[in-house]
Amino acid sequence: MSIRGxxxxxxxxxxxxxxxxxxxxxxxGRGSAAGKSTPSGDGVSVSGDAxxxxxxxxxxxxxxxxxxxxxxxxKEQVASxxxxxxxxxxxxxxxxxxxxxxx
Numbered sequence: 001m002s003i004r005g006x007x008x009x010x011x012x013x014x015x016x017x018x019x020x021x022x023x024x025x026x027x028x029g030r031g032s033a034a035g036k037s038t039p040s041g042d043g044v045s046v047s048g049d050a051x052x053x054x055x056x057x058x059x060x061x062x063x064x065x066x067x068x069x070x071x072x073x074x075k076e077q078v079a080s081x082x083x084x085x086x087x088x089x090x091x092x093x094x095x096x097x098x099x100x101x102x103x
Contacts, residue, residue, distance in 0.1 A: 077083035 074083065
């Protein structure tokens with residue numbers, strides 16, 4: 001196998017552009033619309049579902065890691081002695097989740 005057109009120190013991905021205009025979601029190394037006749041003929045099309053998933057990942061990435069309001073509320077409940085747990089409900093849920101994982 002041989003790959004022509006890529007010499008030492010050359011980056012084949014250097015000119016890669018993502019277009020979001022009339023050819024939305026199409027990628028072509030030469031900046032032209034993918035799918036049209038180009039010397040390489042390479043192209044990628046991104047589905048609407050993939051774009052939605054990417055937007056969801058971006059929203060999750062921007063969300064805070066710690067929900068400060070909930071932590072503060074729980075700290076207050078613990079400090080005042082009002083925080084109580086239902087050990088039976090916790091045990092039932094643990095067993096139910098284990099049963100779901102096993103079968």
